[in-house]
Amino acid sequence: MIVPTVVDVAVGLVLDGDRILVSQRKKEAHLGLKWEFPGGKPEAGETHEQALVREFREEVNLDVQVHSLFHECSFEYPERHVRLRFFLCRCRQPEQVRALEVLAVRWVPLHSLPALDFPAANGPVIEKLMDAHMAGF
Ligand SMILES: Nc1nc2c([nH]c(=O)n2[C@H]2C[C@H](O)[C@@H](COP(=O)(O)OP(=O)(O)OP(=O)(O)O)O2)c(=O)[nH]1
Numbered sequence: 473m474i475v476p477t478v479v480d481v482a483v484g485l486v487l488d489g490d491r492i493l494v495s496q497r498k499k500e501a502h503l504g505l506k507w508e509f510p511g512g513k514p515e516a517g518e519t520h521e522q523a524l525v526r527e528f529r530e531e532v533n534l535d536v537q538v539h540s541l542f543h544e545c546s547f548e549y550p551e552r553h554v555r556l557r558f559f560l561c562r563c564r565q566p567e568q569v570r571a572l573e574v575l576a577v578r579w580v581p582l583h584s585l586p587a588l589d590f591p592a593a594n595g596p597v598i599e600k601l602m603d604a605h606m607a608g609f
């Protein structure tokens with residue numbers, strides 16, 4: 473029997489007032505050109521929180537503080553099965569952001585998320601974020 477591997481991913485939801493940080497995946501990456509929340513796969517021995525701190529520095533030049541787990545989901549793309557854990561994060565210097573390992577990075581108002589082209593797995597977390605935002609978090 474072939475047991476498909478699940479790719480474990482830590483994803484950061486960094487809020488700054490009414491804005492949230494989004495980045496665009498490089499053209500050649502899996503789900504290339506889609507918008508996403510920065511993050512990636514934990515390395516051996518790393519917790520999800522440690523992986524997020526590292527990924528934010530590497531991908532978008534930002535120092536973040538990881539707060540709490542907001543949402544978890546699994547999704548089967550034709551090419552791979554992912555398990556995504558989304559953490560609420562904060563940062564002290566939002567102006568530090570630079571697109572390092574991503575095509576573009578932007579602070580966008582939360583209400584504009586549904587207009588961006590995100591991967592299919594992100595639908596439920598975006599809906600939950602909008603609801604939480606309306607309710608004042
Ligand atoms: N970071 C991130 N990945 C997402 C989101 N939604 C979603 O389906 N994914 C998928 C795309 C990828 O298959 C996987 C994340 O892997 P990745 O390619 O970003 O991993 P990584 O940063 O460690 O990159 P690499 O070292 O393998 O190049 O999760 C999201 O909002 N953020």
Ligand SMILES: [Mg+2]
Pocket residue numbers: 510511512513527531
């Ligand atoms: Mg990544």
